[in-house]
Amino acid sequence: MNRFLLPVGLFGALVVVLAIGIGRAPQKSVIPSALLGKPAPQFVLPQLGVGGQFDSRSLRGRWYLLNVWGTWCAECRAEHDTLLAIQREGRVPIIGLNWKDEDGLAVQWLQELGNPYASIALDREGRVAIDWGVYGAPETFLVDAAGTVVYKHVGPLTAQVWQREFLARLPPAAAGPARDDAIGPPGAVGALPGGTPAAGPGPAAGPS
Amino acid sequence: MGAIPGAVPRKVRAGLVGWLLLMAGLLASGLAAAVDPVELEDPALQARYRALSHELRCMQCQNQSIADSPVGLAGDLRREVRELLLQGKSDAEIRAWMRERYGDFILFRPVFSWRTAWLWLAPAALLLLGIGIAVRIVRQRAALAGGPDIDDETPA
Numbered sequence: 001m002n003r004f005l006l007p008v009g010l011f012g013a014l015v016v017v018l019a020i021g022i023g024r025a026p027q028k029s030v031i032p033s034a035l036l037g038k039p040a041p042q043f044v045l046p047q048l049g050v051g052g053q054f055d056s057r058s059l060r061g062r063w064y065l066l067n068v069w070g071t072w073c074a075e076c077r078a079e080h081d082t083l084l085a086i087q088r089e090g091r092v093p094i095i096g097l098n099w100k101d102e103d104g105l106a107v108q109w110l111q112e113l114g115n116p117y118a119s120i121a122l123d124r125e126g127r128v129a130i131d132w133g134v135y136g137a138p139e140t141f142l143v144d145a146a147g148t149v150v151y152k153h154v155g156p157l158t159a160q161v162w163q164r165e166f167l168a169r170l171p172p173a174a175a176g177p178a179r180d181d182a183i184g185p186p187g188a189v190g191a192l193p194g195g196t197p198a199a200g201p202g203p204a205a206g207p208s
Numbered sequence: 209m210g211a212i213p214g215a216v217p218r219k220v221r222a223g224l225v226g227w228l229l230l231m232a233g234l235l236a237s238g239l240a241a242a243v244d245p246v247e248l249e250d251p252a253l254q255a256r257y258r259a260l261s262h263e264l265r266c267m268q269c270q271n272q273s274i275a276d277s278p279v280g281l282a283g284d285l286r287r288e289v290r291e292l293l294l295q296g297k298s299d300a301e302i303r304a305w306m307r308e309r310y311g312d313f314i315l316f317r318p319v320f321s322w323r324t325a326w327l328w329l330a331p332a333a334l335l336l337l338g339i340g341i342a343v344r345i346v347r348q349r350a351a352l353a354g355g356p357d358i359d360d361e362t363p364a
Contacts (some may be wrong), residue, residue: 031267034311100280126284133309135267135281 033141033152034133040066040143041131048098048106048120056095056121059143063170065094066141067117067157068129071105073137079156083116086162091170092142093118099137100126142166244275244286253293260289260299263316264306273316 035041040056047054067083069076087094096117098106103122110117123129132141135154142151150169153161244261248254261275266282274282274289285306292302306314318324 031311031313034307034309126281127288130281130284130288130309133311135310 030154031135033149035141035149036152038149040141040147040149041128043121043123043128043131045121045123045128048096048103048122054095054119054121059095060147061145063092063145064118064143065092065166066097066132066143067094068097068099068132068134068137068139070099070101070137071109072101073099075156076138077113079138079158080113080116082157082159082162084114085159086157087116087118091167096120097128097132097134098122099129099134100124140166142169144171244283246286246290248290248293256299257290257293260293260302261286264289264303265314265316267310267314 042056044053044055046052065086083094086092094117096119098120100123106120106122121128132139138154138156140153140157141149144150151165153165248257258275262273264274264285266272266274266277266279266285268279268281269277272282274285288305289302292305297305303315307319312318312321312324318327320328
């Protein structure tokens with residue numbers, strides 16, 4: 001009987017290893033971000049709609065989402081309704097990082113689908129995306145008030161992911177209606193022709 | 209197929225040689241038509257650029273290096289490598305730069321850390337385990353030597 005112990009034991013170990021592998025298969029293609037727990041990369045980029053530059057330093061002291069998207073990205077369309085719902089909820093502003101896209105197409109997209117973004121930075125050359133370790137849109141980062149990357153989701157956001165992964169990480173302090181006027185350039189939304197009208201002042205109140 | 213070279217009839221062998229030449233030709237043409245047409249002026253930098261872009265993973269396609277991938281992000285990463293080289297950064301600095309942004313996964317040759325230790329040590333551990341098992345079997349059989357037949361059913 002003893003001679004069966006080793007093969008059976010090895011077989012059991014193999015079953016366990018394979019079961020873990022199969023159980024984790026759905027996340028296999030998702031690579032954990034190297035930025036978690038680290039300071040969010042700084043950037044200054046032209047912004048859509050209002051013109052001028054968007055400086056990420058204007059976000060200091062606030063929680064925010066950075067959503068990487070492009071009109072060429074089919075899954076971005078899939079998550080758009082979720083983004084709009086998050087914007088309506090008003091707990092955190094969403095900063096859009098428009099990745100290697102054409103400005104005209106981006107404007108058209110927002111007119112068609114609505115604008116969930118407080119500001120949209122245009123990363124035409126894809127350099128800022130690399131600083132953030134982006135490898136496939138859509139990706140959504142949660143950054144805390146100290147400017148630390150708290151969480152990253154790869155793939156389209158859904159209501160479930162939002163509740164389970166993002167809302168659970170937000171502090172109660174960030175709760176309550178912190179509308180778009182809490183964020184640097186509230187005009188970004190309003191200035192976009194046909195975009196969802198933003199609460200707060202007009203395009204005059206750009207970032208300092 | 210397990211064919212022994214000497215046992216292959218001449219005609220078949222000639223066909224085989226032709227086929228191999230064809231494959232080699234296809235391979236060479238594939239290399240010539242590389243994804244990346246950009247060349248750096250300095251041949252030394254160009255050599256380092258080639259080597260580095262072959263050991264950085266394309267994060268989108270994952271099983272290709274950024275040198276082999278036509279994907280947009282791979283092109284952007286190659287551009288970053290070129291620029292860092294021209295800025296005078298060392299290979300190690302460029303690898304670290306990539307690792308800061310994309311983590312260990314971007315390096316085809318991961319650095320040795322407590323998180324990657326199993327990756328580096330597992331093959332050696334498995335080899336030792338295999339040698340141990342082989343030695344045990346050989347000893348058992350040696351102990352049984354002299355018997356007419358080595359019987360698998362013999363209790364250990």
